[in-house]
Amino acid sequence: xxxxxxxxxxxxxVVFLDGPTGTELERRGVPxxxxxxxxxxxxxxxxxxxxxxxDYLQAGANIITANTFxxxxxxxxxCGREQEAAELTERSVAVAHRACEIMGRGLVAGSMAPLxxxxxxxxxxxxxxxxxxxxAHALNLQAAGVDLLLVETMNTAREAHDAALVALDTGxxxxxxxxxxxxxxxxxxxxxxxxxxxxxxxxxxxxGFLVNCSPPVVVTAALERMQWSEEERPIGAYANxxxxxxxxxxxxxxxxxxxxYGRIAASWRDLGAxxxxxxxxxxxxxxxxxxxx
Numbered sequence: 520x521x522x523x524x525x526x527x528x529x530x531x532x533v534v535f536l537d538g539p540t541g542t543e544l545e546r547r548g549v550p551x552x553x554x555x556x557x558x559x560x561x562x563x564x565x566x567x568x569x570x571x572x573x574d575y576l577q578a579g580a581n582i583i584t585a586n587t588f589x590x591x592x593x594x595x596x597x598c599g600r601e602q603e604a605a606e607l608t609e610r611s612v613a614v615a616h617r618a619c620e621i622m623g624r625g626l627v628a629g630s631m632a633p634l635x636x637x638x639x640x641x642x643x644x645x646x647x648x649x650x651x652x653x654x655a656h657a658l659n660l661q662a663a664g665v666d667l668l669l670v671e672t673m674n675t676a677r678e679a680h681d682a683a684l685v686a687l688d689t690g691x692x693x694x695x696x697x698x699x700x701x702x703x704x705x706x707x708x709x710x711x712x713x714x715x716x717x718x719x720x721x722x723x724x725x726x727g728f729l730v731n732c733s734p735p736v737v738v739t740a741a742l743e744r745m746q747w748s749e750e751e752r753p754i755g756a757y758a759n760x761x762x763x764x765x766x767x768x769x770x771x772x773x774x775x776x777x778x779x780y781g782r783i784a785a786s787w788r789d790l791g792a793x794x795x796x797x798x799x800x801x802x803x804x805x806x807x808x809x810x811x812x
Contacts, residue, residue: 523626523666524692524726527581528753533788536628536757536796537575537583538806542771544571546802554597558589561610568611572618574803576625579810580796584628584669585615587660593634593652605659612663628669628694629660631682637698637732638763640674640709649678654685667692670725672732672798674698674708676716683723694794695720696729696755701762705730705741713744727753732798734758735783742790755794756787760801771800781808788812 527534541557549564551557560568572583590611592604612627619625634652635642643649660668668686670693673679679695686693697716698708705713717728728750730741735758745754760780761771784795797805 527626528793531581532793534581534753534755534794535579535806535810536755536794537572537580538757538797538801538803539759539799540568540571540584540586541588542761542799543802544568546771547571554589554594556589557586558594558607560586561607561614565610565614569614569618571803572615573621575806576618576622578803578807580625580806582626582628582667582796583615583618584630584671585660585663585665586611586630587656588630588632590659591632591634591652591656592659593656604655605662608656608659609663612660612665616664626666627664628667629657629663629665631656631660631668631670631686632672633674633678637672637674638708640707643675643678646677646681649681650685653682654688657682657686657689661689661691665691667694667726669694669696671696671729672698676707676709676711676719679716680719680723683720683725687724692726694727694729695723695725696731696757699730699733699737699741701734701737703737703740705737705744713741717745721750725752727755727794729755729757729794731757731796732759735760735780739783739786739790742787742792746791753793755792755796757796757798758783758801759797759799760805761799777802777804777808779808780805781812784809785812
């Protein structure tokens, strides 16, 4: 762990991440299509993107995640736009930093997501591809000036490991987060045992361990299993509300009020979570309810 993130964790009992960017863009009327999804947002709708970051900061976020989930050379190559990866990453990070400057606080995390679809662990590429592609993205994020790297929504232990490994090569602090089986009790979406996955990852000198993009009840079950008495590094979570539709969009669950998310997030604090945010389908109001407790 280095400097900014270390100081932030030392100064607060709980550090709050932001909420989702993709589903929030969709909620605000910005269309998104696969495979690029939100990769063009910093160019197409920079004002809306900046306002999303500002709304999360105003809701109490200490860390906001730049919109780099799909600004990877790997994704852009599918559309013949690989040469734009560094520029789109830089512009996305710049929008996030500008929001922090306006608010006068906040760190910017660079998102490093699965190369393929988050909900399809069977599509994870071979190891040599993972190392090459995640390294290219990590270097772009470093050059863009992020404060830390967030290896997130990883659906297999091997991609989480390889992405974290090359992320650490940048010298930046790295957080690692896994996506879980939405119908399970805390194991990975790939079916891998949670404890086995963490055993594979814990030798790496990452700054913290999280789970994300899973229903709150599953996240709670995972956190109960992550209470490692011998592990001093922070654990955390950011859950989703809703589910992916067959056409690749997100159908949010609007029946659960933000106050309930705040109550659930408070229970995660009781389980030892020191990093808390929101994922797909949550909004700045959900984060506000979590930070208010």
